[in-house]
Amino acid sequence: MTTEPTTPELTTSAITAKDRKEPAFLFSEKQVAEKSELARRFLDNRTRLNENVDKAGNFLVKRFYNLDHNTYLEGALPAKYKELMGVIASVCLRCDDCIYYHAIQSYRLGVTRAEQEEAINVALIVGGSIVIPHMRRAYELLAELYV
Amino acid sequence: MTTEPTTPELTTSAITAKDRKEPAFLFSEKQVAEKSELARRFLDNRTRLNENVDKAGNFLVKRFYNLDHNTYLEGALPAKYKELMGVIASVCLRCDDCIYYHAIQSYRLGVTRAEQEEAINVALIVGGSIVIPHMRRAYELLAELYV
Amino acid sequence: MTTEPTTPELTTSAITAKDRKEPAFLFSEKQVAEKSELARRFLDNRTRLNENVDKAGNFLVKRFYNLDHNTYLEGALPAKYKELMGVIASVCLRCDDCIYYHAIQSYRLGVTRAEQEEAINVALIVGGSIVIPHMRRAYELLAELYV
Amino acid sequence: MTTEPTTPELTTSAITAKDRKEPAFLFSEKQVAEKSELARRFLDNRTRLNENVDKAGNFLVKRFYNLDHNTYLEGALPAKYKELMGVIASVCLRCDDCIYYHAIQSYRLGVTRAEQEEAINVALIVGGSIVIPHMRRAYELLAELYV
Amino acid sequence: MTTEPTTPELTTSAITAKDRKEPAFLFSEKQVAEKSELARRFLDNRTRLNENVDKAGNFLVKRFYNLDHNTYLEGALPAKYKELMGVIASVCLRCDDCIYYHAIQSYRLGVTRAEQEEAINVALIVGGSIVIPHMRRAYELLAELYV
Amino acid sequence: MTTEPTTPELTTSAITAKDRKEPAFLFSEKQVAEKSELARRFLDNRTRLNENVDKAGNFLVKRFYNLDHNTYLEGALPAKYKELMGVIASVCLRCDDCIYYHAIQSYRLGVTRAEQEEAINVALIVGGSIVIPHMRRAYELLAELYV
Numbered sequence: 001m002t003t004e005p006t007t008p009e010l011t012t013s014a015i016t017a018k019d020r021k022e023p024a025f026l027f028s029e030k031q032v033a034e035k036s037e038l039a040r041r042f043l044d045n046r047t048r049l050n051e052n053v054d055k056a057g058n059f060l061v062k063r064f065y066n067l068d069h070n071t072y073l074e075g076a077l078p079a080k081y082k083e084l085m086g087v088i089a090s091v092c093l094r095c096d097d098c099i100y101y102h103a104i105q106s107y108r109l110g111v112t113r114a115e116q117e118e119a120i121n122v123a124l125i126v127g128g129s130i131v132i133p134h135m136r137r138a139y140e141l142l143a144e145l146y147v
Numbered sequence: 148m149t150t151e152p153t154t155p156e157l158t159t160s161a162i163t164a165k166d167r168k169e170p171a172f173l174f175s176e177k178q179v180a181e182k183s184e185l186a187r188r189f190l191d192n193r194t195r196l197n198e199n200v201d202k203a204g205n206f207l208v209k210r211f212y213n214l215d216h217n218t219y220l221e222g223a224l225p226a227k228y229k230e231l232m233g234v235i236a237s238v239c240l241r242c243d244d245c246i247y248y249h250a251i252q253s254y255r256l257g258v259t260r261a262e263q264e265e266a267i268n269v270a271l272i273v274g275g276s277i278v279i280p281h282m283r284r285a286y287e288l289l290a291e292l293y294v
Numbered sequence: 295m296t297t298e299p300t301t302p303e304l305t306t307s308a309i310t311a312k313d314r315k316e317p318a319f320l321f322s323e324k325q326v327a328e329k330s331e332l333a334r335r336f337l338d339n340r341t342r343l344n345e346n347v348d349k350a351g352n353f354l355v356k357r358f359y360n361l362d363h364n365t366y367l368e369g370a371l372p373a374k375y376k377e378l379m380g381v382i383a384s385v386c387l388r389c390d391d392c393i394y395y396h397a398i399q400s401y402r403l404g405v406t407r408a409e410q411e412e413a414i415n416v417a418l419i420v421g422g423s424i425v426i427p428h429m430r431r432a433y434e435l436l437a438e439l440y441v
Numbered sequence: 442m443t444t445e446p447t448t449p450e451l452t453t454s455a456i457t458a459k460d461r462k463e464p465a466f467l468f469s470e471k472q473v474a475e476k477s478e479l480a481r482r483f484l485d486n487r488t489r490l491n492e493n494v495d496k497a498g499n500f501l502v503k504r505f506y507n508l509d510h511n512t513y514l515e516g517a518l519p520a521k522y523k524e525l526m527g528v529i530a531s532v533c534l535r536c537d538d539c540i541y542y543h544a545i546q547s548y549r550l551g552v553t554r555a556e557q558e559e560a561i562n563v564a565l566i567v568g569g570s571i572v573i574p575h576m577r578r579a580y581e582l583l584a585e586l587y588v
Numbered sequence: 589m590t591t592e593p594t595t596p597e598l599t600t601s602a603i604t605a606k607d608r609k610e611p612a613f614l615f616s617e618k619q620v621a622e623k624s625e626l627a628r629r630f631l632d633n634r635t636r637l638n639e640n641v642d643k644a645g646n647f648l649v650k651r652f653y654n655l656d657h658n659t660y661l662e663g664a665l666p667a668k669y670k671e672l673m674g675v676i677a678s679v680c681l682r683c684d685d686c687i688y689y690h691a692i693q694s695y696r697l698g699v700t701r702a703e704q705e706e707a708i709n710v711a712l713i714v715g716g717s718i719v720i721p722h723m724r725r726a727y728e729l730l731a732e733l734y735v
Numbered sequence: 736m737t738t739e740p741t742t743p744e745l746t747t748s749a750i751t752a753k754d755r756k757e758p759a760f761l762f763s764e765k766q767v768a769e770k771s772e773l774a775r776r777f778l779d780n781r782t783r784l785n786e787n788v789d790k791a792g793n794f795l796v797k798r799f800y801n802l803d804h805n806t807y808l809e810g811a812l813p814a815k816y817k818e819l820m821g822v823i824a825s826v827c828l829r830c831d832d833c834i835y836y837h838a839i840q841s842y843r844l845g846v847t848r849a850e851q852e853e854a855i856n857v858a859l860i861v862g863g864s865i866v867i868p869h870m871r872r873a874y875e876l877l878a879e880l881y882v
Contacts, residue, residue: 046577049577049578049580049581050577052577052580052581052584053576053577053580055584056558056580056583056584058558058562060562060565060566060655060658060659061558061562061565061576063655063658064565064566064570064655067272067648067651067652067655068272068570068573070648070651071268071269071272071648072269075261075265076259076261076262076264076265077231077262077265077266081228081231082265082266082269084224084228084232085231085232085235085266085269085270086269086273088232088235088236089235089236089239089269089270089273089274089571090273090571092236092239092240092865093239093240093273093274093571094389095535095571095574097574098273098570098571098573098574112223114222114223115223115224117223117350117352117355118222118223118224118229119224119229119232121218121352121354121355122218122219122229122232122233122236123232123236124354124355124358124863125214125215125218125354125358125863125864126233126236126237126240126245126863126864126865127236127240127862127863127865128859128860128861128862128863128864128865128866129358129362129392129860129861129863130383130384130387130389130392130827130861130862130863131863132362132392133389133391133392135347135355136340136343136344136346136347137343139343139346139347139350140343140346142350143346143349143350193871196871196872196874196875197871199871199874199875199878200870200871200874202878203852203874203877203878205852205856207361207364207365207856207859207860208852208856208859208870210361210364211361211859211860211864214354214357214358214361215864215867217354217357218354236865237865239571240865241683242829242865242868244868245864245865245867245868264644264646264649268646268648268649271569271648271649271652272569272570272648272652273569273570273571274568274569274571275565275566275567275568275569275570275571275572276566276567276569276652276656276686277533277567277568277569277677277678277681277683277686278569279656279686280683280685280686282641282649283634283637283638283640283641284637286637286640286641286644287637287640289644290640290643290644361860362860365856365857365860366857369849369853370847370849370850370852370853371819371850371853371854375816375819376853376854376857378812378816378820379819379820379823379854379857379858380857380861382820382823382824383823383824383827383857383858383861383862384861386718386824386827386828387827387828387861387862388536392861406811408810408811409811409812411497411499411502411811412810412811412812412817413812413820415499415501415502415806416806416807416817416820416821416824417820417824418501418502418505418716419501419505419716419717419802419803419806420716420717420718420821420824420825420828420833421715421716421718421824421828422712422713422714422715422716422717422718422719423505423509423539423713423714423716424530424531424534424536424539424680424714424715424716425716426509426539427536427538427539429494429502430487430490430491430493430494431490433490433493433494433497434490434493436497437493437496437497501802501805501806504802504805505802508713508795508798508799508802509713511795511798512709512710512713512795513710516702516706517700517702517703517705517706518672518703518706518707522669522672523706523707523710525665525669525673526672526673526676526707526710526711527710527714529673529676529677530676530677530680530710530711530714530715531714533677533680533681534680534681534714534715539714553664555663555664556664556665558664559663559664559665559670560665560670560673562659563659563660563670563673563674563677564673564677566655566656566659567674567677567678567681567686568677568681682830705791705793705796709793709795709796712795712796712799713795713799717799717803717833718824718825718828718830718833720803720833721830721832721833723788723796724781724784724785724787724788725784727784727787727788727791728784728787730791731787731790731791
């Protein structure tokens with residue numbers, strides 16, 4: 001006899017390509033840009049710089065971008081939680097552009113402000129006070145997005 | 148007329164202490180330790196080292212531990228997603244002990260293997276190949292937990 | 295007979311809340327801002343962003359800020375050395391805002407320029423040439439503070 | 442009999458001071474600044490801030506700068522590959538100023554755009570999507586340098 | 589008239605898939621394992637853990653591994669320099685397993701000990717004394733590989 | 736009339752080589768090794784690995800070691816505080832070997848356990864919960880050193 005937990009329902013694992021699909025955004029990037037000036041400036045600059053990267057046509061970069069895109073699709077986890085996980089990773093690793101990108105994506109998927117704050121709290125406790133300046137700038141964006 | 152999105156339901160923000168409560172674990176640490184030898188060794192070592200920290204009685208450490216505990220309670224986000232966020236933060240910042248801790252907590256809260264893998268995928272794409280050795284060790288634990 | 299060192303005076307350890315008190319600043323933030331234009335811009339921006347964070351009223355953030363504040367009080371170590379340690383941590387982890395904050399706090403507590411430079415040197419040797427751009431910007435601030 | 446590889450030619454190791462010499466740059470910093478506005482602004486700002494550091498006359502900083510300079514001289518590895526290695530280290534550790542510095546040095550030593558892109562690709566795969574914003578800014582510089 | 593450098597030969601950029609091919613290794617992993625006990629233990633452990641990852645069959649992990657493999661092929665830069673760049677990235681980001689992997693790959697491609705040391709020197713100056721413990725362990729491996 | 740603080744005594748800056756001297760250790764490494772088994776194992780391993788590095792005779796490594804040594808001499812800041820700063824930098828950057836080294840050096844210079852704990856607290860608040868596993872191992876050493 002064993003006391004170990006039996007968890008048949010937890011063990012179905014394999015994530016296959018067919019389980020994945022594009023998430024349904026509630027808002028377009030254009031709508032976000034119209035609502036928040038900080039978001040607009042970020043998105044415009046990102047578009048401009050990405051066009052320059054695209055022009056170079058480096059095929060490994062293209063494949064990396066493609067893989068990156070696939071990572072955040074609907075799958076075993078809802079896309080909105082994966083975008084929030086992108087927020088946390090970005091706060092922990094302290095990249096303002098990355099925080100902006102994933103906070104905007106989260107917003108577009110219907111993540112509430114309270115959820116964004118809780119996600120940032122996880123990053124704050126894991127990453128420490130060194131992430132505070134990034135948290136402050138994230139809150140500045142949140143104040144414009146959630147009015 | 149404005150095209151900006153109206154999102155009243157998204158703007159209720161303040162997270163208060165009363166909204167938070169201890170999550171309901173499906174499995175105890177003891178059950179996890181009985182199922183996985185890797186988990187058992189990790190938990191035993193962690194307990195032993197924490198006892199030594201407790202003995203020192205440093206009050207700032209105690210307060211930090213308390214705040215850390217509060218961060219992962221049920222709140223605006225379900226505890227299970229916050230533990231998964233702990234996994235991502237730990238993989239991105241490359242701390243094996245932290246990965247083990249949050250992967251075990253996630254398991255105890257009913258997170259499936261497919262969900263754990265997807266969370267690790269976010270960390271892999273954000274953090275790059277430098278996280279692969281940690282991912283390998285995480286998969287070693289997952290293989291023991293999800294049988 | 296044993297050769298091991300007997301160090302009774304070193305082993306009195308426990309740091310208690312009562313041993314801690316607010317440090318006595320030689321200069322106010324206002325005085326620093328009047329002396330250095332770089333400091334003024336930093337402090338103004340920090341105040342503005344913190345007000346926005348305060349408005350959100352997230353209670354875990356408040357508790358983290360409170361714990362952060364307590365860490366740098368007078369205690370077993372003089373506050374001025376702990377602020378300098380904040381400088382080192384900030385240079386090693388490469389956060390300009392954090393460097394500015396702790397360099398200003400150190401200055402306010404009477405830390406000399408030579409002491410600030412020596413602290414930065416520890417961070418330079420530990421953290422390597424990747425910290426040089428941050429060191430340069432720190433020296434720009436020091437040049438305005440210590441005239 | 443042994444299957445182990447015999448590699449006499451690989452084992453001559455010691456790098457001595459005499460093997461090292463200044464690399465022959467194809468272009469001066471002035472020429473780079475005239476070609477690229479982004480490079481010019483970076484170089485001007487760097488010069489200004491370094492003059493301030495020099496004025497402080499901290500002898501450990503001076504020695505660190507000297508050692509830093511020596512690391513990239515012609516030696517067992519051609520200087521151009523070491524500057525490219527500086528690019529990779531800087532992208533992995535995510536320091537825009539450092540990326541600019543080493544990308545310019547690489548250009549001055551005749552590194553092609555394709556070589557710079559491949560080096561950045563190594564950093565992208567090792568460091569993950571968190572380095573993408575830095576990669577974008579690096580590509581912006583490359584577009585001005587390689588016309 | 590312009591003083592700007594004309595560099596037609598530097599501007600041919602696009603890296604295409606067809607320019608890339610598998611590098612020609614001088615030594616097999618088996619030969620390396622027979623020569624160095626440290627390498628053997630590392631390679632055995634890596635194989636064991638990778639088999640476990642493979643068994644999970646996560647398709648994003650597979651694609652990441654594939655992209656990772658492609659990054660180090662012969663291309664605009666010789667594979668041996670890209671493996672050395674992998675060494676530098678790994679020392680800067682302080683991952684012992686990654687250092688071992690790329691140092692072994694570099695050795696298999698004919699990189700000399702002096703070249704490995706110079707590459708590590710770049711990482712030491714960029715990354716600072718915090719990388720020294722990893723450098724020490726790297727030298728321990730080099731001592732076994734280059735006899 | 737000006738409100739700016741006049742701080743003549745703070746502005747004497749230049750740190751010169753002559754101001755620096757070897758610190759006076761209260762305990763030898765041998766005494767530390769006899770008192771703490773954890774310290775003994777660390778010191779023995781470090782010595783063994785350093786002998787291997789020394790044998791390679793890489794002159795840039797030698798110069799880096801020399802500069803590293805000079806950084807922690809008595810100077811504008813007492814050596815004991817600089818060793819404690821080494822502890823903080825090492826906890827923030829999460830390097831167990833480095834923590835052990837500087838905690839032992841601090842102990843040898845008469846730093847008390849309470850001072851070590853306060854220094855670690857600064858690193859804990861700056862670096863976040865990700866440093867806790869390293870803090871635990873540091874406390875394990877402190878428990879052996881301060882009996």
